[in-house]
Amino acid sequence: xxxxxxxxxxxxxxxxxxxxxxxxxxxxxxxxxxxxxxxxxxxxxxxxxxxxxxxxxxxxxxxxxxxxxxxxxxxxxxxxxxxxxxxxxxxxxxxxxxxxxxxxxxxxxxxxxxxxxxxxxxxxxxxxxxxxxxxxxxxxxxxxxxxxxxxxxxxxxxxxxxxxxxxxxxxxxxxxxxxxxxxxxxxxxxxxxxxxxxxxxxxxxxxxxxxxxxxxxxxxxxxxxxxxxxxxxxxxxxxxxxxxxxxxxxxxxxxxxxxxxxxxxxxxxxxxxxxxxxxxxxxxxxxxxxxxxxxxxxxxxxxxxxxxxxxxxxxxxxxxxxxxxxxxxxxxxxxxxxxxxxxxxxxxxxxxxxxxxxxxxxxxxxxxxxxxxxxxxxxxxxxxxxxxxxxxxxxxxxxxxxxxx
Amino acid sequence: xxxxxxxxxxxxxxxxxxxxxxxxxxxxxxxxxxxxxxxxxxxxxxxxxxxxxxxxxxxxxxxxxxxxxxxxxxxxxxxxxxxxxxxxxxxxxxxxxxxxxxxxxxxxxxxxxxxxxxxxxxxxxxxxxxxxxxxxxxxxxxxxxxxxxxxxxxxxxxxxxxxxxxxxxxxxxxxxxxxxxxxxxxxxxxxxxxxxxxxxxxxxxxxxxxxxxxxxxxxxxxxxxxxxxxxxxxxxxxxxxxxxxxxxxxxxxxxxxxxxxxxxxxxxxxxxxxxxxxxxxxxxxxxxxxxxxxxxxxxxxxxxxxxxxxxxxxxxxxxxxxxxxxxxxxxxxxxxxxxxxxxxxxxxxxxxxxxxxxxxxxxxxxxxxxxxxxxxxxxxxxxxxxxxxxxxxxxxxxxxxxxxx
Numbered sequence: 001x002x003x004x005x006x007x008x009x010x011x012x013x014x015x016x017x018x019x020x021x022x023x024x025x026x027x028x029x030x031x032x033x034x035x036x037x038x039x040x041x042x043x044x045x046x047x048x049x050x051x052x053x054x055x056x057x058x059x060x061x062x063x064x065x066x067x068x069x070x071x072x073x074x075x076x077x078x079x080x081x082x083x084x085x086x087x088x089x090x091x092x093x094x095x096x097x098x099x100x101x102x103x104x105x106x107x108x109x110x111x112x113x114x115x116x117x118x119x120x121x122x123x124x125x126x127x128x129x130x131x132x133x134x135x136x137x138x139x140x141x142x143x144x145x146x147x148x149x150x151x152x153x154x155x156x157x158x159x160x161x162x163x164x165x166x167x168x169x170x171x172x173x174x175x176x177x178x179x180x181x182x183x184x185x186x187x188x189x190x191x192x193x194x195x196x197x198x199x200x201x202x203x204x205x206x207x208x209x210x211x212x213x214x215x216x217x218x219x220x221x222x223x224x225x226x227x228x229x230x231x232x233x234x235x236x237x238x239x240x241x242x243x244x245x246x247x248x249x250x251x252x253x254x255x256x257x258x259x260x261x262x263x264x265x266x267x268x269x270x271x272x273x274x275x276x277x278x279x280x281x282x283x284x285x286x287x288x289x290x291x292x293x294x295x296x297x298x299x300x301x302x303x304x305x306x307x308x309x310x311x312x313x314x315x316x317x318x319x320x321x322x323x324x325x326x327x328x329x330x331x332x333x334x335x336x337x338x339x340x341x342x343x344x345x346x347x348x349x350x351x352x353x354x355x356x357x358x359x360x361x362x363x364x365x366x367x368x369x370x371x372x373x374x375x376x377x378x379x380x381x382x383x384x385x386x387x388x389x390x391x392x393x394x395x396x397x398x399x400x401x402x403x404x405x
Numbered sequence: 406x407x408x409x410x411x412x413x414x415x416x417x418x419x420x421x422x423x424x425x426x427x428x429x430x431x432x433x434x435x436x437x438x439x440x441x442x443x444x445x446x447x448x449x450x451x452x453x454x455x456x457x458x459x460x461x462x463x464x465x466x467x468x469x470x471x472x473x474x475x476x477x478x479x480x481x482x483x484x485x486x487x488x489x490x491x492x493x494x495x496x497x498x499x500x501x502x503x504x505x506x507x508x509x510x511x512x513x514x515x516x517x518x519x520x521x522x523x524x525x526x527x528x529x530x531x532x533x534x535x536x537x538x539x540x541x542x543x544x545x546x547x548x549x550x551x552x553x554x555x556x557x558x559x560x561x562x563x564x565x566x567x568x569x570x571x572x573x574x575x576x577x578x579x580x581x582x583x584x585x586x587x588x589x590x591x592x593x594x595x596x597x598x599x600x601x602x603x604x605x606x607x608x609x610x611x612x613x614x615x616x617x618x619x620x621x622x623x624x625x626x627x628x629x630x631x632x633x634x635x636x637x638x639x640x641x642x643x644x645x646x647x648x649x650x651x652x653x654x655x656x657x658x659x660x661x662x663x664x665x666x667x668x669x670x671x672x673x674x675x676x677x678x679x680x681x682x683x684x685x686x687x688x689x690x691x692x693x694x695x696x697x698x699x700x701x702x703x704x705x706x707x708x709x710x711x712x713x714x715x716x717x718x719x720x721x722x723x724x725x726x727x728x729x730x731x732x733x734x735x736x737x738x739x740x741x742x743x744x745x746x747x748x749x750x751x752x753x754x755x756x757x758x759x760x761x762x763x764x765x766x767x768x769x770x771x772x773x774x775x776x777x778x779x780x781x782x783x784x785x786x787x788x789x790x791x792x793x794x795x796x797x798x799x800x801x802x803x804x805x806x807x808x809x810x
Contacts, residue, residue: 074576156796164419171802288688
C-alpha cells in the first residue's frame with residue numbers, strides 16, 4: 001500500500017489532536033501505510049501541496065500531541081463543493097504526487113459531506129483513492145453519533161466554570177444576575193450541559209424560541225423567590241422569528257454561518273433595562289471552552305484517540321471508503337460504555353442533531369434527569385497532563401513549522 | 406482567651422478559602438481560641454450578628470474548603486468608614502456577645518484599611534479587641550506584598566487560556582485579530598502575566614495610556630509582518646485622559662469604582678473599523694479567572710493557607726493587633742522561596758501597586774525578561790484536587806447554610 005494523509009477541518013477542539021495521534025500511532029503499531037502525511041490547513045493546504053510527514057513522531061511527542069489543543073495541522077473553512085471537479089482533480093494530483101491512497105478527514109458535518117462527495121466521485125471515476133471521516137465538534141450536533149469528540153471536554157470546562165462562577169456569584173448579597181454564554185450555533189448541547197452542576201436557574205437554548213416577556217417574567221420570579229438568578233445562554237439563542245438575540249453583532253464566515261457572540265451581553269441589557277436588577281455579570285466562554293486542554297475529560301481524550309486508531313485499522317480493508325467512524329453508547333452492567341462503528345459518510349453529513357426538546361423543561365427551567373444522565377458520564381475523569389513551567393506542555397503546531405518533506 | 410472571628414471581604418479568589426482554612430486548622434493544631442466563628446458576608450453580616458461556627462470542620466472538609474473557589478463565608482462591598490462610631494460600637498457589641506477577642510479579616514486594600522482603623526479606634530478607646538489582616542486579591546496590587554494570594558492562580562488560568570486560545574487562533578489562515586480581556590482595574594498584573602507564555606503580540610495595560618493611532622499602527626505592523634496579532638487587554642486600559650476604553654458600559658459599585666468590562670469588544674470594533682482586518686475574536690476572562698479552582702497554582706494555595714496559619718499563630722501574642730501578614734520573596738540558591746512577615750495594616754491600606762513601568766516594553770510589545778522571571782515561579786505546580794462526578798468537589802458555602810449557633 002502507498003501512503004496516507006490526515007487533515008483537520010472546521011473549528012478546533014481540546015481533543016481533535018487525539019484523533020490525529022490515533023492515526024499516527026495506529027500506523028506505528030501496524031504500518032499499513034508507508035508514510036502518514038498531515039495536510040496543513042485542511043483541504044486548502046492540501047490543494048496547495050502543503051504536507052508534513054508525521055510518520056516518525058516519538059511516543060512522547062504523541063503523548064504531548066494528545067494534550068495539545070486546537071488543530072495541530074491548522075484548519076480551514078474552505079469547502080470542497082460538490083461538482084467542483086477542478087478542486088477534486090487537483091486533490092487527486094497531490095495525492096498521486098505523494099503516492100497517497102487514503103485521506104482521513106477529521107471534522108464536523110461539512111467535512112463528512114466532503115468525505116461522502118469525494119468517495120462517490122472517486123468511485124464514479126474509477127479512481128482508487130479512498131476517503132475516511134473522523135468526527136469532531138464541540139457542538140455535539142452530528143447525526144448519528146451518541147456524542148462527538150471535543151464536546152465532552154468543552155462540557156467539562158463549561159461545568160467547572162459554571163460551578164465556580166455560581167459560587168463567586170453566590171458570595172454576594174447585592175441584587176444582580178449572572179449570565180454565562182457558551183458556544184452552540186444551532187444546537188444547545190453545550191449550554192444544556194451546564195445544568196449538570198445543579199447551579200443553573202434559567203437556560204436559553206436555540207431549540208426553544210426566546211420570548212422576551214416570558215423570560216423576563218421567570219427572571220423576576222427567581223429574583224423574588226431566591227434573590228438570585230444564574231442564567232446560561234447558548235450563543236445561538238434566538239427569537240421565534242429566527243433572529244439571533246445577539247443579531248446586532250453578527251457578521252458572516254466563509255460558510256454563510258452567522259458569527260455569533262453577545263447573547264449574554266444583550267440579555268444583561270434586557271434584564272437591567274426591564275428594571276429587575278440594577279446590574280448583571282457576564283462571562284463568555286467561547287474559545288476558552290473549545291480549546292480547554294487543561295480540562296480535558298478523560299473519557300473524551302480516550303475516545304478521540306480510539307476513533308483515530310479505529311479509522312486507521314479499518315482502512316486496512318481496501319474497500320473501506322466513504323465511511324465515518326462513529327460512537328454509540330452501549331452501557332454495560334449500568335456502567336457507561338461506548339462502542340465504535342462505521343457508517344456511510346452521507347449519514348453524518350449536513351444534518352444537525354439538536355438537543356432533544358423532550359429533554360428541555362418548560363419556562364427556561366433547565367433540563368430533565370434523563371438529559372443529566374446522558375451528560376454525566378461524558379465529563380468523567382482527568383487525564384494526567386504533562387506540565388512544563390506551570391502549563392500543560394504542547395507541541396509546536398505543524399502549520400507553524402518549516403516543511404519536513 | 407475567648408473566641409476568634411474570621412471574615413472575608415471584596416472580590417473572591419480561587420484560594421481565598423485557603424486562608425480561611427489556615428485559620429481554622431491553626432486553631433485545631435493549637436486551640437488558642439475556644440471557637441473559630443465565621444462572619445457571614447463580611448462585616449455586613451457580622452454587624453447583623455450572622456456568624457457560623459467553623460471550629461470543628463473535619464480534615465477532609467478543610468481539604469475540600471481549600472479547593473472551593475469564591476468566598477465560602479460570602480463577601481460584601483460594605484465599608485466600615487473611619488469615624489463611623491455607630492458601626493464600630495455595633496461590631497464590638499457583637500464581638501462581646503460571642504466573647505470574641507480577635508477578628509481576622511481576609512481582603513484587599515480597603516479591608517486592610519478597615520483593620521487599621523478598627524485597631525487604632527479600639528486602642529484609643531481602651532478596648533481589648535484586636536484586628537488582624539490577611540491579604541488577598543487577584544489584582545496583585547497590594548503594597549508591600551511581593552504578590553497577593555489569589556493572583557497566582559488567576560495568572561495560571563490566564564496563561565493557560567492564553568496559550569490554548571493562541572493555538573486555536575493560529576490554526577486559521579483567515580485575517581483576524583484575537584483580543585483576550587482580563588480583570589485588572591488599576592493595575593495590569595494579570596494582563597501582563599499572560600506574556601509569560603510567549604504568545605502575546607500586543608498588550609494594553611492601565612499603566613500605559615492607550616493611544617488609539619499608535620496602537621492601530623502596531624496592529625497593522627504585526628498583521629503585515631506575521632499575518633496575525635494576538636492582543637491582551639486589561640479591563641482597566643484607558644486613554645491618557647483617564648477615560649476607560651470600555652467607558653460606554655461603566656456603572657458604579659458600592660465603592661465608587663467603575664464596574665468595567667468590554668475593553669476587548671471595543672478594541673475589536675476599533676480594529677475592524679480601521680479596516681485592518683474584517684473580523685476579530687474576543688475572549689473575556691473576568692469571573693472565570695478569579696474563581697478558577699480547577700487551575701489553582703500549587704504555590705498559591707500553599708501560600709494562602711500558610712498566611713492563614715501564620716495569622717492565627719502570631720495572634721496568640723495578646724499585643725498583636727492592627728497587623729497584616731505579608732509575603733516577600735526570599736529566593737534561596739536561585740530557587741523561588743517566600744517568607745512571611747507582619748507589618749502595620751496602614752502600610753497595606755489604600756495604596757495601589759501598579760505593574761512597574763520599567764517592566765513594560767514600548768509600543769505595546771509586552772514585558773521585560775525581569776517581569777517574566779517575576780511571574781514564572783508563581784504559576785508553578787498543580788495541587789492534587791479531589792474530584793466528584795467529574796468536577797472538583799466543593800463545600801456548600803457557609804452563607805448558604807442555616808446557622809449552626
